[in-house]
Amino acid sequence: MVETETRAMTAGAANADATKAGAAEAGRDFIRDIVQADVDTGRVRGVVTRFPPEPNGFLHLGHAKSICLNFGVAKEFGGRCHLRFDDTNPVKEEQLFIDSIQRDVRWLGFDWGEHLYHASDYFEQLYDYAEHLIRAGNAYVDDTPPEAMRAQRGTLTEPGQNSPFRTRPVEESLDLFRRMRAGEFPNGARVLRAKIDMASGNMNLRDPVLYRILHARHPRTGDAWAIYPTYDFAHGQSDAIEHITHSICTLEFEDHRPLYDWLIENLPVPSTPHQYEFARLNVTYTVLSKRHLTKLVADGLVSGWDDPRMPTLAGIRRRGVPAAALREFVARVGVARAYSVVDVAMFEAAIRDTLNPTAPRRMAVLRPLKLIIENYPEGQTETLEARNHPDNPDAGTRPLTFGRELYVEQDDFMEHPPKKFFRLSPGKEVRLRWGYLVTCREVVKDAAGTVVALRCTYDPESRGGNAPDGRKVQATLHWLAAADAKPAEIRLYSHLFNRPDPGADGDVLADLNPDSLDVLADALVEPALLDAPVGEAVQFERTGYFAPDPDSQPGRPVFNRTVGLRDTWAKVSAKG
Numbered sequence: 001m002v003e004t005e006t007r008a009m010t011a012g013a014a015n016a017d018a019t020k021a022g023a024a025e026a027g028r029d030f031i032r033d034i035v036q037a038d039v040d041t042g043r044v045r046g047v048v049t050r051f052p053p054e055p056n057g058f059l060h061l062g063h064a065k066s067i068c069l070n071f072g073v074a075k076e077f078g079g080r081c082h083l084r085f086d087d088t089n090p091v092k093e094e095q096l097f098i099d100s101i102q103r104d105v106r107w108l109g110f111d112w113g114e115h116l117y118h119a120s121d122y123f124e125q126l127y128d129y130a131e132h133l134i135r136a137g138n139a140y141v142d143d144t145p146p147e148a149m150r151a152q153r154g155t156l157t158e159p160g161q162n163s164p165f166r167t168r169p170v171e172e173s174l175d176l177f178r179r180m181r182a183g184e185f186p187n188g189a190r191v192l193r194a195k196i197d198m199a200s201g202n203m204n205l206r207d208p209v210l211y212r213i214l215h216a217r218h219p220r221t222g223d224a225w226a227i228y229p230t231y232d233f234a235h236g237q238s239d240a241i242e243h244i245t246h247s248i249c250t251l252e253f254e255d256h257r258p259l260y261d262w263l264i265e266n267l268p269v270p271s272t273p274h275q276y277e278f279a280r281l282n283v284t285y286t287v288l289s290k291r292h293l294t295k296l297v298a299d300g301l302v303s304g305w306d307d308p309r310m311p312t313l314a315g316i317r318r319r320g321v322p323a324a325a326l327r328e329f330v331a332r333v334g335v336a337r338a339y340s341v342v343d344v345a346m347f348e349a350a351i352r353d354t355l356n357p358t359a360p361r362r363m364a365v366l367r368p369l370k371l372i373i374e375n376y377p378e379g380q381t382e383t384l385e386a387r388n389h390p391d392n393p394d395a396g397t398r399p400l401t402f403g404r405e406l407y408v409e410q411d412d413f414m415e416h417p418p419k420k421f422f423r424l425s426p427g428k429e430v431r432l433r434w435g436y437l438v439t440c441r442e443v444v445k446d447a448a449g450t451v452v453a454l455r456c457t458y459d460p461e462s463r464g465g466n467a468p469d470g471r472k473v474q475a476t477l478h479w480l481a482a483a484d485a486k487p488a489e490i491r492l493y494s495h496l497f498n499r500p501d502p503g504a505d506g507d508v509l510a511d512l513n514p515d516s517l518d519v520l521a522d523a524l525v526e527p528a529l530l531d532a533p534v535g536e537a538v539q540f541e542r543t544g545y546f547a548p549d550p551d552s553q554p555g556r557p558v559f560n561r562t563v564g565l566r567d568t569w570a571k572v573s574a575k576g
Contacts, residue, residue, distance in 0.1 A: 029335035031278060035073055035246055044245040047079030051105070052119075052235065055085045055219075056092035058305045058312040059104045061326075061347075062250075062288045065281040068330040070248055071110040082242055083112040087120050088234050090218040098219070100305075104313040108323050119234045120220045122241055126229050127181065129237055129267050130192055130210060134173050138266050139210060140166055141176040142193045149191075153198075153206050160198035160206045180213055183226035187213050192227075196262060204259045208232060236260040240269035247273050250280040251337065281333060282341045284500035286311050292508050301512065302496070308549075308560045309496040309516050319493065320537040320547020320562035325354035344495070351563045355537050355545050360388045360395060362532075363433070363478050364525040364540040364559070366490050368407040370453040371479070373438060375460075376404040381483055384463075386434040398528050402435055405482035407524055412477050413454060415443055422474035424454065431476040433541060437462040478541045485524040489558045491549065492518040523559075530557060537562050 038044045049070040053059065059067075074081035083105060087093050105112070119126075133139035142165045144152065154160035177192055179185065192211040200206055210233040215226055239247045247260075254277045264272055280288075287293065288311055296302050296310070305312050308319035316326065329350035333342055363386075381403040389395035413424040424430055429439040442455035461468045465476070498513035505511075529548075532538060537547040544564035551558045 030337065031069065031246075031248060031276060031335050032073060032076070034276060035077055038245070039077060046245070047074055047077040048082070048243055048245045049074045049079065049248060050082040050084050050239065050242065050244050052084045052086050052238070053101050054089070054092075054231075055087055055094065055097040055101060056089065057097060057290045057294065058100050058314055060288050060293065060313065061283060061286065061311045061316070062281045063104075064108060064313060064326050065330050065333065066248070066250070067105055067108055067110060068327055069278070069335060071105075073246070073248070079245075080115055081110070081112060082115040082117055082244070084117040084238060084242070085119065086231060086234065086238075087118050087218070087220065088228050088231060089214075090216040090228070091214065093219055095219055100314060104317075107317060108313065109327060117238070117242060118220060119229070119238050120218060122234070122238055123221060123225060123229070125241060126234055126237055127227075129269075130177065130229070130233070131174065132267060133194065133210070134170060134177060134192075136266065137170060137195065139173070139192055139194050140168050141173040141180070141190050142166075142168075142207075143190050146188060153203065156203070159200075162198050163193070163207065166195060166207070177211075180211070180227050181225070183215065185213055187215055189213060194259075194263070196259075202255055202258055204232070204256050205262070208259060232256060232259055233263065236263050236273065236275070237267065237269060239273040240264060240267075240271050243271040244273045247275040249275055249277050251277045251339070252280070253277055277337070278335050279337055279339050281330075282339070283311070283347065284341055284344045285495040285497050285502070286344060287497065287502050287508055289508075292503075295509075296496075301509070308491070308493050317535065318547075318549065319560050320535060320545065321351055322354055322537065325351040328354055341501075348563045351545070352565075355539065355562070357391070358389075359537050359539045359545055361386075361390065361539050361541050362526055362529050363400070363480055364488070364490070364523060364529065364543065364546070365407045365409055365478070365480050365485070366492075366520050366523045366540075366543065367410040368480075368485075368522065368524050369410045369413060369451065370482070371406045371408050371438070372453055372455050373404050373406070373458045374441070374455055375457045378404055380404070381481065384434050400434060400526065401481040401484045403481045403483050406432070406479045407482060407485055408454075408477055408479050410451075412475075413440070413451065415451065423477060424475075429473050431462075431465045431473050432479050433465070433476055435463070435465065435479065436460070437465065437467055437473060476542075478543075480524050480526060484527055486527055486530055487556060488523045488525040488529070489551075489556070490520040490523040490546070490561070491558065492520065492561045494518075525557065525559070529559075530555065532557065539565075 035047055051067050051070045071081045142163050144163050152161045152163060180190055191209045193207045193209055196205045196207055198206045209230055211227045211229055214228050217223055257275045260275050297305055302310055306314035306318045308315050329347045381401050384400045384402050385397045386400045387397050414421055417425040424440050426440050429437055431437055436458045438456045438458045440454050440456050443451055444453040446452050494516045495513055496516050497511045499511050502508050502511040532548045534548045534550050537545045539545050545562040546559040547562050549558040549560050
């Protein structure tokens with residue numbers, strides 16, 4: 001399911017978020033140093049950047065870094081950032097992806113204003129540029145079959161071989177190129193190639209393809225074109241047409257920069273943009289390859305592009321991660337040229353640090369275990385007051401019902417506990433959050449020996465959790481009253497892959513985590529959670545941060561775990 005419910009963001013709110021986002025992303029790094037120097041020396045009068053996604057998939061964590069950098073730098077230097085779709089391959093492009101990309105950029109807190117563009121806006125101009133190269137003797141139409149062309153390009157250690165069509169007369173290439181545009185030839189019959197240097201040590205300069213024949217309907221231009229420019233040809237020229245001052249790309253495009261510059265130098269473009277490269281974002285336990293992500297969706301290994309386990313911005317948003325946390329994560333990672341892999345724990349820490357000051361606290365029991373207070377009057381209930389946030393009195397309070405029958409977490413009880421287990425066990429006294437001190441007196445089991453209930457007593461003088469005689473207890477538990485606990489489905493999401501470097505042995509799918517989703521269909525939540533807005537994270541006390549999912553139904557909410565709390569007991573038990 002893809003974005004069945006997304007709260008709309010007004011343009012004013014987007015601009016306000018963009019201002020905050022630009023400030024959060026601002027800092028010193030080599031890209032900003034370059035931009036600052038260009039401004040100081042007068043090389044540029046105004047900073048213009050762009051974010052140029054291909055509309056053939058959903059944006060992911062890696063794109064978030066590029067978005068924050070491009071929009072952040074533009075904002076910081078008082079410039080502007082364009083959103084431009086590189087729609088040069090109609091076979092793989094869909095309106096679905098175009099819509100999702102715009103939604104993701106806005107959600108992240110940025111707005112391009114009136115500067116929304118498409119490479120297809122420039123198809124006529126790009127075609128004219130191609131003819132200019134042919135007339136100047138810098139491009140030619142090549143009839144070489146694809147397999148033979150690949151062989152002619154050589155290897156990293158051996159130079160390529162000139163195509164037999166490299167010396168084709170200019171007029172003949174012009175005629176064939178125009179006939180290619182007219183749709184006279186089938187796919188793959190001919191291409192237009194730049195004439196640069198087949199002996200170059202840079203493979204990208206060995207007469208790269210600039211146009212190919214592709215009889216496919218384009219989402220914006222329809223059937224107007226039978227040929228389409230390659231990314232390398234369209235990208236730099238689109239930058240020049242839009243007067244981009246700083247074309248900021250990831251490091252895999254570094255070897256493409258000489259071609260970028262060659263085309264700019266050999267074409268009558270209206271400006272001279274420069275390309276700069278930074279290290280892409282790599283995160284442990286995460287795959288960002290579009291090919292692998294597409295396969296996960298196509299093979300049904302996840303529920304869709306917005307599956308909360310996916311590293312797509314749609315999935316991250318559905319999981320309940322706020323945009324501010326993603327911007328904070330990107331700021332912490334920083335911008336560098338050296339390749340590195342960021343521990344996913346840094347992302348999770350940024351989420352916790354962002355949510356902790358603002359997320360309201362609520363009670364939810366994921367795996368209920370009945371607790372019966374035998375000395376509490378039958379049929380009686382009382383209302384307790386619980387703070388919505390422990391550090392923010394202005395967040396107010398909410399009522400909680402307390403009664404004879406309650407529910408606590410199964411994990412909060414052990415019949416034969418080891419040392420340092422301070423929660424419920426026979427004879428052990430604990431505090432119920434906002435409630436009373438209770439002591440476990442008896443364990444009730446079914447015929448199979450499974451614990452089904454605990455019989456306890458409470459101290460009537462300890463309302464609020466403090467004993468009048470000053471005695472101390474070492475654990476505070478969350479709970480729900482059986483009288484008003486509401487059923488809910490809780491989806492516990494873990495890492496999609498079970499090793500930090502998925503696919504290191506050659507097969508990404510072999511590293512899928514079979515336990516990446518645990519659905520708890522019989523969980524219970526307090527009544528205040530029934531009206532929680534979709535996507536708005538709350539903290540389930542002692543458990544983690546959760547957000548309502550669009551699958552929620554009236555009276556039957558569904559919550560996704562956004563991120564867990566630090567689990568000290570898990571660390572202790574792991575040490576044995």
